[in-house]
Amino acid sequence: xxxxxxxxxLASSYLFYLEAQGVAGWSSAAKxxxxxxxxxxxxxxxxxxxxxFVQRFSGASGxxxxxxxxxxxxVNAEGGKTLEPQIxxxxxxxxxxxxxxxxxxxxxxxGLSDVLDNHATLLQPLSMxxxxxxxxxxxxxxxxxxxxSAGLSLTTGSGMALKTGGNYFLAGxxxxxxxxxxxxxxxxxxxxGRIYDVAGYERISETPMxxxxxxxxxxxxxxxxxxxFEVMAGSRDERGAAAVFWRTGLGLLEESRLKLEAQPVxxxxxxxxxxxxxxxxxxxxxxxxxxxxxVAYDSELKxxxxxxxxxxxxxxxx
Numbered sequence: 001x002x003x004x005x006x007x008x009x010l011a012s013s014y015l016f017y018l019e020a021q022g023v024a025g026w027s028s029a030a031k032x033x034x035x036x037x038x039x040x041x042x043x044x045x046x047x048x049x050x051x052x053f054v055q056r057f058s059g060a061s062g063x064x065x066x067x068x069x070x071x072x073x074x075v076n077a078e079g080g081k082t083l084e085p086q087i088x089x090x091x092x093x094x095x096x097x098x099x100x101x102x103x104x105x106x107x108x109x110x111g112l113s114d115v116l117d118n119h120a121t122l123l124q125p126l127s128m129x130x131x132x133x134x135x136x137x138x139x140x141x142x143x144x145x146x147x148x149s150a151g152l153s154l155t156t157g158s159g160m161a162l163k164t165g166g167n168y169f170l171a172g173x174x175x176x177x178x179x180x181x182x183x184x185x186x187x188x189x190x191x192x193g194r195i196y197d198v199a200g201y202e203r204i205s206e207t208p209m210x211x212x213x214x215x216x217x218x219x220x221x222x223x224x225x226x227x228x229f230e231v232m233a234g235s236r237d238e239r240g241a242a243a244v245f246w247r248t249g250l251g252l253l254e255e256s257r258l259k260l261e262a263q264p265v266x267x268x269x270x271x272x273x274x275x276x277x278x279x280x281x282x283x284x285x286x287x288x289x290x291x292x293x294x295v296a297y298d299s300e301l302k303x304x305x306x307x308x309x310x311x312x313x314x315x316x317x318x
Contacts, residue, residue: 013055013058014054014055014056015053015054016051016053016315016317017052017313017314018051018314018316019049019050019051019052019070019072019120020048020311021048021120021310021311022047022310023035023036023037023046023308023309024307024308025037025306025307025308026305027303027304028303029301029302029303034307035047035075036076037124037294037305037307037309038124040076041199041200041201041202042200043072043084043088043160043200044118044124044128044134045121046084047074047075048074048084048086049072049073050073050086051070051071052069052313053067053068053070054067055067055068064094065092065093065094065095066093067091067093068089068090068091068093068106069087070087070089070090071086071090072085072088074086084200084201086201087105088135089104089106089135090104090105090106091103091104091106098143099141099142100141100142100143101140102139102140102141103138104137105135105136105137106135106136106140106153107134107135107136107153108132108133108138108140108153108155108191109152109153109171109172110132110133110171110189110190110191110213110215111125111126111127111131111132111173111232112125112126112217112219112230112245113128113134114151114187115175115179115187115219116228118134120313121292122292122293122294122307123261123278123280125228126243126265129243129265129267129276130197130241130269131215131232131243131267132171132213133155133157133159133169135160136153136155136156136157136158136159137155137162138153138154138155138156138169139153139155140152140154141153146178147176148174148175148176148177148178149173149174150172150173150175151172151174152171153170154170156168156169157169157193157195157196157211158195158196158198159200160198160201161198163196165208166194166208167195167196168193168195169211170192171191173188174187174188175187175188179219179221183220183221183222184218184219184220184221186217186219187216188214188215188216189216189217190215191212191213191214192212193210193211194208194209194210195208195209195211196208197209209236209237210235210236210237210238211236211237212235213232213234213235213241214234215231215233216231217229217231218230224251224256225248225249225250225251227246227247227248227249228245228246228248229245230243230246231244231245236269237270240268241267242267242268243267244266244267245263246263246264246265248261248262248263249261249262255284257283258281258284259281259282259283260280260281261280261281262278262279263277263278263279263280264277272300274298274299274300275299276298277297278294278295278297279294280292280293281293281294288313288314289311289312290310290311290313291308291310292308292309292311293306293308294306294309295307
């Protein structure tokens with residue numbers, strides 16, 4: 001009995017998931033089939049295989065640390081590099097009574113993307129559009145309270161690839177409201193640094209640029225509706241930049257297995273205005289299988305994409 005209890009405790013201390021996805025669609029600008037959701041350079045989303053591993057370390061008083069590692073091997077249907085290894089999560093988080101501290105590759109504490117789970121979705125937040133980073137290498141501190149949360153991070157400002165040499169990204173976010181309890185959360189973010197202009201693992205420029213930005217965000221749930229709203233303004237490469245983001249979604253069927261979403265985005269960057277509009281549907285066909293589709297228009301590229309995704313995510317016990 002003692003051995004069985006110890007094995008059960010050990011088994012419950014980690015989570016391991018297998019991940020697989022297929023992505024395909026059509027681009028009106030390219031006039032051909034594409035196998036990515038954003039662009040060939042970006043990590044979101046491409047056909048591939050991967051894993052997601054989370055290890056919890058516990059003592060007599062509960063969890064004191066979490067190790068998270070998530071990686072993929074994605075396929076590039078275009079370009080010279082056919083297979084692209086991706087490290088998505090790779091961080092160690094230490095839990096104390098005062099706050100949680102992390103080091104590695106994680107979300108910077110900036111913007112709405114800090115609270116959105118978008119590692120598998122077709123619709124993406126502003127962090128994937130030049131306003132911050134979805135993941136970055138560095139360290140951070142965060143604390144959840146009864147009234148909301150607060151956090152600060154100092155990262156390299158190089159995104160998916162680790163690059164050092166005078167570059168940095170200092171960001172902080174404070175929020176009011178606990179979404180799971182209040183169905184509401186509003187946040188204020190600010191960031192400054194010298195960051196690289198990147199798309200996935202590729203650097204658009206070889207020298208870092210100045211970045212200064214602030215923003216407010218709001219998430220609100222009511223019945224089967226969820227709204228995510230964000231406004232950002234500041235400078236990027238010493239030129240004015242701003243964005244307005246809104247995502248609204250309606251959950252249908254039992255446990256909202258079907259979700260319909262619309263996402264308009266207006267941005268001003270490098271002296272030009274850009275409008276993007278996307279609509280999408282997500283259907284949980286099985287606990288391990290999710291089907292997604294999206295139609296997206298980009299005014300700068302004069303491109304309309306129609307995309308389909310099948311996503312597999314299954315827990316494995318050893």
